[in-house]
Amino acid sequence: MSETAPRVGLFVTCLVDMFRPSVGFAAVKLLEAAGCTVEAPRAQSCCGQPAYNSGDQHDTRTLAAQVIATFEPYDYLVVPSGSCAAMIREHYPALLADNPELAARAEALAAKTYELVSFLTDVRGMTGVEAAFEGRVTYHDSCSGLRELGIYDQPRTLLATVRGLRLEELPDADVCCGFGGTFCVKYPEISDTMVTSKAEVVEQTGAGTLLAGDLGCLMNVAGKLRRRGSNVRVRHVAEVLAGMTDEPAIGEGEKNGGD
Amino acid sequence: MSAGRDTIMGGLRRALKRGAEAADAAAQEAVDQRLSDTRRGLVPARAQIPPRAQVDLFESMAVEQAATVARIASLDEVPAALADFLKGNNLAPKLRLAPSPELENLPWDGQPLLEVETGRAQDSDQVSLTGAVAGIAETGTLLLASGPEAPTTLNFLPENHVVVLKASQVVGAYEDGWDRLRESHGPDQLPRVVNFITGPSRTADIEQTIQLGAHGPRRLHVLLVEDTDPENGR
Amino acid sequence: MEPSPRAFKANAREAVQDPQLKRALAHVKVGFIGKRAKAAARLPEFEALRDAARDIKAHTLDHLDLYLERYEERVIAQGGQVHWCPSAEDARAAVLNICRRVGAKTVTKGKSMISEEIDLNQHLEANGIIPVETDLGEYIIQLRHERPSHIIAPAVHLTKDLIEADFRAQHSHLPPERSLDEPRELVEEARGILRERFLAADVGITGANFLVAETGSSIIVTNEGNGDLTQTLPKVHIVVASLEKVVPTLEDAATILRVLARSATGQEFSTYTTVSTGPKRPEDLDGPEEYHVILLDNGRSEMLAGPFREALRCIRCGACMNHCPVYHAIGGHAYGWVYPGPIGAVLTPALIGVEEAGHLPNASTFCGRCEAVCPVRIPLPKMMRHWREREFERHLTPRAVRAGLGLWAFLASRPALYHLLTGWAARLLALLAGREGRLRSLPLAGGWTRVRDLPAPQGRTFHALWAERQRRAGK
Numbered sequence: 028m029s030e031t032a033p034r035v036g037l038f039v040t041c042l043v044d045m046f047r048p049s050v051g052f053a054a055v056k057l058l059e060a061a062g063c064t065v066e067a068p069r070a071q072s073c074c075g076q077p078a079y080n081s082g083d084q085h086d087t088r089t090l091a092a093q094v095i096a097t098f099e100p101y102d103y104l105v106v107p108s109g110s111c112a113a114m115i116r117e118h119y120p121a122l123l124a125d126n127p128e129l130a131a132r133a134e135a136l137a138a139k140t141y142e143l144v145s146f147l148t149d150v151r152g153m154t155g156v157e158a159a160f161e162g163r164v165t166y167h168d169s170c171s172g173l174r175e176l177g178i179y180d181q182p183r184t185l186l187a188t189v190r191g192l193r194l195e196e197l198p199d200a201d202v203c204c205g206f207g208g209t210f211c212v213k214y215p216e217i218s219d220t221m222v223t224s225k226a227e228v229v230e231q232t233g234a235g236t237l238l239a240g241d242l243g244c245l246m247n248v249a250g251k252l253r254r255r256g257s258n259v260r261v262r263h264v265a266e267v268l269a270g271m272t273d274e275p276a277i278g279e280g281e282k283n284g285g286d
Numbered sequence: 287m288s289a290g291r292d293t294i295m296g297g298l299r300r301a302l303k304r305g306a307e308a309a310d311a312a313a314q315e316a317v318d319q320r321l322s323d324t325r326r327g328l329v330p331a332r333a334q335i336p337p338r339a340q341v342d343l344f345e346s347m348a349v350e351q352a353a354t355v356a357r358i359a360s361l362d363e364v365p366a367a368l369a370d371f372l373k374g375n376n377l378a379p380k381l382r383l384a385p386s387p388e389l390e391n392l393p394w395d396g397q398p399l400l401e402v403e404t405g406r407a408q409d410s411d412q413v414s415l416t417g418a419v420a421g422i423a424e425t426g427t428l429l430l431a432s433g434p435e436a437p438t439t440l441n442f443l444p445e446n447h448v449v450v451l452k453a454s455q456v457v458g459a460y461e462d463g464w465d466r467l468r469e470s471h472g473p474d475q476l477p478r479v480v481n482f483i484t485g486p487s488r489t490a491d492i493e494q495t496i497q498l499g500a501h502g503p504r505r506l507h508v509l510l511v512e513d514t515d516p517e518n519g520r
Numbered sequence: 521m522e523p524s525p526r527a528f529k530a531n532a533r534e535a536v537q538d539p540q541l542k543r544a545l546a547h548v549k550v551g552f553i554g555k556r557a558k559a560a561a562r563l564p565e566f567e568a569l570r571d572a573a574r575d576i577k578a579h580t581l582d583h584l585d586l587y588l589e590r591y592e593e594r595v596i597a598q599g600g601q602v603h604w605c606p607s608a609e610d611a612r613a614a615v616l617n618i619c620r621r622v623g624a625k626t627v628t629k630g631k632s633m634i635s636e637e638i639d640l641n642q643h644l645e646a647n648g649i650i651p652v653e654t655d656l657g658e659y660i661i662q663l664r665h666e667r668p669s670h671i672i673a674p675a676v677h678l679t680k681d682l683i684e685a686d687f688r689a690q691h692s693h694l695p696p697e698r699s700l701d702e703p704r705e706l707v708e709e710a711r712g713i714l715r716e717r718f719l720a721a722d723v724g725i726t727g728a729n730f731l732v733a734e735t736g737s738s739i740i741v742t743n744e745g746n747g748d749l750t751q752t753l754p755k756v757h758i759v760v761a762s763l764e765k766v767v768p769t770l771e772d773a774a775t776i777l778r779v780l781a782r783s784a785t786g787q788e789f790s791t792y793t794t795v796s797t798g799p800k801r802p803e804d805l806d807g808p809e810e811y812h813v814i815l816l817d818n819g820r821s822e823m824l825a826g827p828f829r830e831a832l833r834c835i836r837c838g839a840c841m842n843h844c845p846v847y848h849a850i851g852g853h854a855y856g857w858v859y860p861g862p863i864g865a866v867l868t869p870a871l872i873g874v875e876e877a878g879h880l881p882n883a884s885t886f887c888g889r890c891e892a893v894c895p896v897r898i899p900l901p902k903m904m905r906h907w908r909e910r911e912f913e914r915h916l917t918p919r920a921v922r923a924g925l926g927l928w929a930f931l932a933s934r935p936a937l938y939h940l941l942t943g944w945a946a947r948l949l950a951l952l953a954g955r956e957g958r959l960r961s962l963p964l965a966g967g968w969t970r971v972r973d974l975p976a977p978q979g980r981t982f983h984a985l986w987a988e989r990q991r992r993a994g995k
Contacts, residue, residue, distance in 0.1 A: 039982045041932075045942045046975065048982035067986050069939070072932040078925050080886065081917065082908030086929035093933055174888035203845045207885025209921070212967030214529070214883050219971040220536045220849040221885075250972030253958050278975035280957025290604035294763070297606075297821030298585040317586040320579075320768050321734055327572050327775040330565045347788065385805070406805040409719055425789040437805040438752045442745050460774040474594065476735050478800050478807050479752070482793035487745040490785070491657035491673060492703040493680050494547040500656055500707060501714060502745020502792065 036101035037067040040108045042242040053269035054107045054143050061151040070097045074111045077208055091119050095132050104140040107265050108241050109172020112142035117175050142172055143265060144240055148181040155188030158270035165197040165234035169241035173201055182264050195232045206247040226251045229259055238264040249277040326461040333424040333458035340423035341456045347426025351485030353506040364450055365397045367509050382411040386435035389417060406437035407444055414440040415448045420463045421456040427484045429463040431477045438479050447503040453514040523872055525856035528879035535850040544679050545851055552842035555786025573776045574897045577833035580766055587733040587766045594736025598798030600811035608638035611816045615640060615758060618812055619649050622756055624722035630747035631655040632727030633671055634760045634816055636858045652717045654746035656710050663690045669852030672784050672838040677851045724750035728761035734769040737797040741790045748794055757808040762816045764832040776835060779895035784837040819871045827906045831866045833896040840890035846883055855880060862890035866903040874910055881907035943981050950979035
């Protein structure tokens with residue numbers, strides 16, 4: 028077996044890039060701890076999901092072509108988001124099936140694309156992390172990660188090894204938080220009903236921190252919790268697993284400080 | 287043939303891209319094959335148990351669905367068992383009996399106070415007694431079929447439906463029921479109505495709470511006749 | 521009743537503010553979901569049976585013309601009649617003709633979504649014939665002049681108090697002190713009234729969960745027994761069913777029945793699964809003298825031709841809507857027509873047009889719960905996305921959305937420009953949020969900030985920071 032470290036291309040995601048780079052750096056730290064070399068190629072922006080889910084196949088193909096060209100040189104494409112990973116892994120091949128130039132390349136890239144946490148456990152065989160985090164934590168299963176990629180055990184396995192962390196299972200963890208990309212602004216009242224339900228259940232767990240693997244969900248729920256004046260802090264699971272929780276939580280500023 | 291039929295079939299054939307002779311012939315062949323092949327699909331393991339176990343499973347599943355089951359040693363005990371049922375539920379001693387010789391010839395004389403009338407059900411009937419074609423152990427389901435000896439109204443009009451089921455009639459799966467009907471009625475044919483009945487009538491339409499006796503019977507009582515050898519179930 | 525999916529947004533807004541509806545829908549979430557999970561867990565073969573059910577329906581659809589031919593042959597051989605109805609209007613006319621010919625005054629009805637689809641009740645009433653819904657839930661909403669809000673539990677949007685109030689208002693013979701406080705009493709009341717109707721009806725109309733090609737039979741699945749009284753007592757039995765209800769053999773029906781009740785209500789099997797084949801035989805003592813099947817197309821053959829064929833596998837269990845968080849938030853009426861929930865979002869545009877029903881496939885987060893529980897594995901989110909593609913191609917998508925997507929794609933495919941602009945945006949928003957770390961309001965983002973705060977960016981983009989890190993490391 029080759030001993031050279033696998034070369035991972037980190038797909039940062041548009042939300043992490045613009046709103047919360049610390050998630051990207053947490054991902055880098057975890058990937059390096061798992062024995063990979065990590066690059067974040069600059070020729071990346073968006074996986075095309077907003078266009079895809081709005082029925083705009085043309086623009087989606089344009090962006091998909093860019094992602095394929097940028098990432099196919101790597102051994103793996105790893106992304107700290109279930110929905111972006113599912114887009115590339117599950118949807119690119121179907122979307123490009125009738126494109127002679129891209130079809131095979133899309134299949135090839137899909138086969139080596141992984142969401143971050145499942146990459147660490149399923150591919151790199153990680154069974155634990157060297158991190159500490161005091162407190163009660165609850166976990167929301169983002170829909171794409173759960174249903175399209177089967178991610179459920181992996182984050183829980185790793186969180187169980189974080190020193191001082193107590194995981195409270197979130198009732199209805201598998202119920203959608205109401206983000207859904209453009210859905211939350213196209214149908215705000217329905218989205219609000221859904222995110223309110225989610226916020227209520229989160230608060231009822233008594234946990235001090237909410238984690239998940241998708242920044243869209245996290246920003247949605249964090250925004251609701253802040254509006255409700257709740258004390259629950261919201262972070263991306265990568266931050267806790269990497270032991271990088273000095274930055275303020277999502278939606279919190281210097282005023283409230285980090286952990 | 288009607289214009290409506292032509293329109294619809296035309297639409298379907300276009301949708302399915304019919305018109306290539308070889309492909310069409312192959313499709314017809316596949317359909318003919320499928321229709322004459324009464325092979326079962328996936329039958330749950332639950333149904334594939336020895337006959338004795340099937341009888342026990344039938345009883346426990348039926349009771350789970352709010353039927354009541356009384357085991358009796360022979361058909362001759364039916365009239366007395368029925369009288370017990372009436373007494374136990376404070377019902378008047380009147381019965382509408384299915385016009386089946388097997389049931390009519392039972393020792394009803396042993397119940398002199400019981401008014402027994404045969405035929406289809408009338409709305410005023412409170413209690414009916416019928417036979418069955420089979421009992422499906424898989425879900426505690428009775429299989430009844432309409433016929434001159436089994437008018438369907440007996441299964442639905444009265445508030446209390448009592449069914450005489452022999453242990454030898456108990457089978458594992460629904461498919462066993464179809465086989466029995468094919469034996470008695472011939473291939474491709476069924477009686478006017480076949481009823482699969484699992485417990486008494488119910489509704490959950492009001493705030494999702496179950497109420498028994500919505501339109502059909504409020505009580506379903508099975509008299510299970512032990513006509514098989516307890517050792518081997520035959 | 522006029523369809524109103526165009527008013528979806530307003531309907532939804534109203535629905536989420538309705539406390540009575542919220543109380544009623546809480547039962548859906550708790551009841552149906554838990555029960556289905558339990559039933560699925562109890563049967564080890566459940567997942568394999570879902571695959572088998574999907575395959576049976578897919579095979580049948582691939583040969584639908586041939587199976588329908590064979591089905592018709594068998595119905596006629598057993599003494600029944602088949603009426604092929606391309607449109608809803610044809611179906612209404614066919615039913616009315618039969619009713620008129622036999623001089624029908626009242627008609628009892630078992631639950632049938634097809635009869636809702638073709639607006640049958642209204643048509644009969646307009647022609648002097650009284651239709652009486654006998655499924656308790658349907659009876660209740662008939663009193664309220666409402667549509668069903670769920671395909672198997674039509675009155676799921678009502679609480680007990682509302683039902684009691686309707687009963688009192690409509691059953692004028694009721695003495696005021698007669699108690700209707702408990703569900704038990706409401707059911708008793710309905711049973712008494714409807715028993716009279718069953719006995720008086722001239723014609724009985726049911727739907728069909730399945731049509732069996734092998735024997736020319738129709739199968740209905742109920743818990744109340746109303747479908748059976750509807751089809752056994754009157755002189756005429758009319759089955760109204762759409763084309764795709766056909767399955768090849770009785771064995772196929774058994775396979776699909778194993779997943780139907782478990783997916784719908786969590787029952788092992790429905791109380792009454794009834795297989796009807798033709799009118800009464802000469803030697804039968806009861807049963808209808810005439811048996812008619814109204815076969816409705818109304819858009820199905822078109823669906824068969826396109827990317828929505830898989831939705832024709834639907835066996836009308838209701839699991840998708842039982843598990844849908846959007847349905848939980850707004851209930852069934854907000855969808856504005858006959859079929860609510862995820863299946864409604866796919867079927868409605870196909871049957872009444874995407875211009876009319878465009879909101880329905882858009883009001884979804886694609887969470888995928890529907891597909892995860894569909895007994896015949898219909899890829900519902902994919903179908904909804906196909907509708908969005910259709911809308912986009914036909915420029916039905918709002919102009920602002922098209923423009924926004926076009927702009928986003930323009931920028932995103934030019935990474936250098938993209939990084940520049942996102943860098944500015946990140947700094948600007950971080951500045952506006954100040955030390956709070958969030959924005960309570962933001963121009964152009966009212967849809968978001970009206971109900972939640974917008975977490976602020978950390979201030980620099982990942983790519984800017986990464987580039988710095990690379991420079992420092994001398995790479």
